[in-house]
Amino acid sequence: MTGELMGLAPVISTAGLTKHYGTVHALTDLTVEVGDGVTGLVGANGAGKSTLIKVLLGLLEPTGGHASVLGHDIEHEGQEIRRLVGYMPEHDCLPPDVSASDFVVHMARMSGLGASAARERAADVLRHVGLDEERYRPMGGYSTGMKQRAKLAQALAHDPRLVFLDEPTNGLDPAARTDMLNLVRRIGTEFGIAALVTSHLLGELEQVSDHVIVLDGGHLLRSSATGDFLQRTGGLLVEVVGTETERDRLGEALAQRGLTCRPRGTMVAIDPPPPELAEGGAVHDLIRDVAADLGLGLMRLQPDRRHLEDVFLEGGTRV
Ligand SMILES: Nc1ncnc2c1ncn2[C@@H]1O[C@H](COP(=O)(O)OP(=O)(O)OP(=O)(O)O)[C@@H](O)[C@H]1O
Incomplete structure (x- = not known):
């Protein structure tokens, strides 16, 4: 686990x-x-993600077991936890007649900031999440992307140590999704705020997370550093200049030299090579020589990696 590895107290810890x-x-x-x-x-939907967040916030009582958030017990110190933690709920919870600016100032004041500090803080977070002039308009007229940003801003209003972001990319188009993921990444890096972010889209979390926890039907399926999910398979991906014709010529020539190959998009995916070729980069030399013999320009030669989807496709093992 991240905290343990770094010798730091975990931000969240649950037991049973x-x-x-x-x-x-x-x-x-x-x-x-x-x-x-x-x-x-x-x-997946119904895996227990939102329930976990609500239990950790002290909003729902657990049926059994224990948990602490930033060193505070969820059952007895819920109020303290909610003071230190920001929460972006999954569903629309914004008052339609109120502007984002007034709403975030209100949330900052609720958390104990004075009037001018709250206004300053609200302006800062709304700028960070990318709501500019729109922040003075009633939120009822906002697009989904703007609503998600307003929800994120209110979660950051009181300068929390940790934020729970429940499906922040829900309902967003691809461009808005990318912007939101970049924001999530900045929260964890530039702002130095720990973030627990949920999604049912596995691919998008591998881009922004340091660590990934996978739930399946309320059970822990896996918890590891993102890099471990994306571990190398031992296989390779090769791309040459040209079209599918050149790709297939390379694949066929490599197959004749004892490698198992298949097309994957514009690339040739090569299974882990037999032991005699795996040693000392021999397989790389072979690919380079075969491409040169065919007169093909090598554009890319890289390790093939597993993606988060593969963990699910393989069914995984409950831990
Ligand atoms: N208040 C409730 N009463 C009864 N069942 C509930 C309640 N809230 C959630 N559930 C059920 O508990 C399970 C976990 O739900 P939860 O909302 O935590 O999952 P999730 O992973 O967040 O899914 P989603 O992304 O769809 O919200 C689901 O079967 C859900 O139907």
Whole structure:
């Protein structure tokens, strides 16, 4: 876990955390730690992500187990936790007749800032999230992207140590999604605020998270550094100048030399080579020589990596 590795106290720590809604087992025996930086909380709809956040905020009582957030016990110190933590809920919760500016000032005042400090802080966070002149307009007329930014701004209003961002990219088009992910990354790096961010889209979290926790039906499927999810497969990806014809000529020639190849987009994906070619970069030399013999220009030769989707496709092992 991130915190343990760095010798720091974890930002969040749970032990056997369980939450049932009647017969629905939303979280089961969850033991996990979250450190500083950005942590992705991934899982399909209904996996228990929002429930975990609400339990950690002290808004829902756990059925069993324990958890602490920034060193505070969730059952007895919920108020202290909510003072230190910002929360961007999944669903629309913005008053339509109020401007983002008034709303964020209000949220900052609620957290104890004086009138002028709250105005200053609101202007800062609204600028950081990219709401400019629109911030003076009633939020009812905002696009989904602007609403998500306003929700994020209110989560940052009281200068929290940690933010819970529940599906911040929900409903956004690809460009707005990229902007939001960049913002999430900046929160964890430039602003130095730890972030637990949920998504059911696995690919997007691998771009911004230092660590990823995967939930499946309320169970912990996996918790590791993002780099470990993207571990090398031992295979290679090669791209040559030209079209599919050149790609396939290379693939066929490499297959004749004992490599297992298949097309993947514009590239040739090569399975981990046999031991005699894996040693000392022999496979790289072979690919270079085969491309040269065919008169093909090598554009790219890189390790093939697993992606977060693969963890799900493989079914994974519950830990
Ligand atoms: N108040 C509630 N009463 C009963 N069941 C609930 C309640 N809230 C959530 N659930 C159920 O608990 C399970 C986990 O829900 P949760 O909202 O935590 O999942 P999630 O991973 O956040 O999914 P989503 O992204 O769809 O919100 C689901 O089966 C859900 O239907």
